[in-house]
Amino acid sequence: MKGRKSLLWVLLFLLPNFLGFLLFQLGPILASLWLSFEKWDIMSPPIFVRLKNYIDLVSDPLFWQGLKATAYYTVIGVPIAVSLGLVVALLLNRKIKGLKLFRTMYFTPVVCSMVSVAVVWGWLYNRDFGLINSLLKGIGLSPLDWLGDERLAIPSLAIMGAWKTIGYNMVLFLAGLQGIPQQLYEAAEIDGATSWSKFRYITLPLLSPTFFFISITSIIGSFQVFDQVYIMTKGGPGNATRVYYFYLYENAFKFYRMGYASAMAYILLCVILLLTFVQIKFFERFVIYEVT
Numbered sequence: 001m002k003g004r005k006s007l008l009w010v011l012l013f014l015l016p017n018f019l020g021f022l023l024f025q026l027g028p029i030l031a032s033l034w035l036s037f038e039k040w041d042i043m044s045p046p047i048f049v050r051l052k053n054y055i056d057l058v059s060d061p062l063f064w065q066g067l068k069a070t071a072y073y074t075v076i077g078v079p080i081a082v083s084l085g086l087v088v089a090l091l092l093n094r095k096i097k098g099l100k101l102f103r104t105m106y107f108t109p110v111v112c113s114m115v116s117v118a119v120v121w122g123w124l125y126n127r128d129f130g131l132i133n134s135l136l137k138g139i140g141l142s143p144l145d146w147l148g149d150e151r152l153a154i155p156s157l158a159i160m161g162a163w164k165t166i167g168y169n170m171v172l173f174l175a176g177l178q179g180i181p182q183q184l185y186e187a188a189e190i191d192g193a194t195s196w197s198k199f200r201y202i203t204l205p206l207l208s209p210t211f212f213f214i215s216i217t218s219i220i221g222s223f224q225v226f227d228q229v230y231i232m233t234k235g236g237p238g239n240a241t242r243v244y245y246f247y248l249y250e251n252a253f254k255f256y257r258m259g260y261a262s263a264m265a266y267i268l269l270c271v272i273l274l275l276t277f278v279q280i281k282f283f284e285r286f287v288i289y290e291v292t
Contacts, residue, residue, distance in 0.1 A: 041256040076158035082211070086169070180206045
């Protein structure tokens, strides 16, 4: 009886969270799945159109442009964020003066809102009075239209996105570095190993679980890029930065094609699941979870 009473109290305290999950997460997920088979513009009753939304996506050039722009953003931004996060973690994993200050400085962009960061970087990228172009002029180079040139727009956004996430990756890499047994480095030093050898044969293999986690979450996050595009470029110039999530937003809240946008959301879910599955299958053979 005492165990049953305790269980009832546990279920009672879990009930609000469970109801919130049903009403605000699982319910909308299932509703959007059904909506993806309908045509609905909010004002008129929904019409069941079966697979028409998914079929129309295949022939929509902006759909493919969104995937292409998002993939381009991912290819540029994720390697920068991961590699620089590791470099910063290695530098801050040493006993130096002002260590806490440096760690705080690198992590600060993570806790800043993307909107405020996008506004600041929009000023930095400004062609006429931006700080970056002012520095280029100061060394005798011509200013660049960072957000107005189709060739530079996505790389510029990717660099800004990577800058914001470096601190997050740094914290994860620091946790991984501090979990590596120091005895391994001491044994390697006794055997005469160089710094590069210790990094290659000890640090990198034992950081593989951290690399694995960061790469998966970074790619998932990059395929959901939206805020900086909405604030800084509105999908331009042309359609160069009309990434997938921004085009989904336009269909839902600008064109009021709710069924079409829901179909896009589930296509994106399938793409992310496929990429995650491929990463797991490819990288799991290289991941070392424990020292033997």
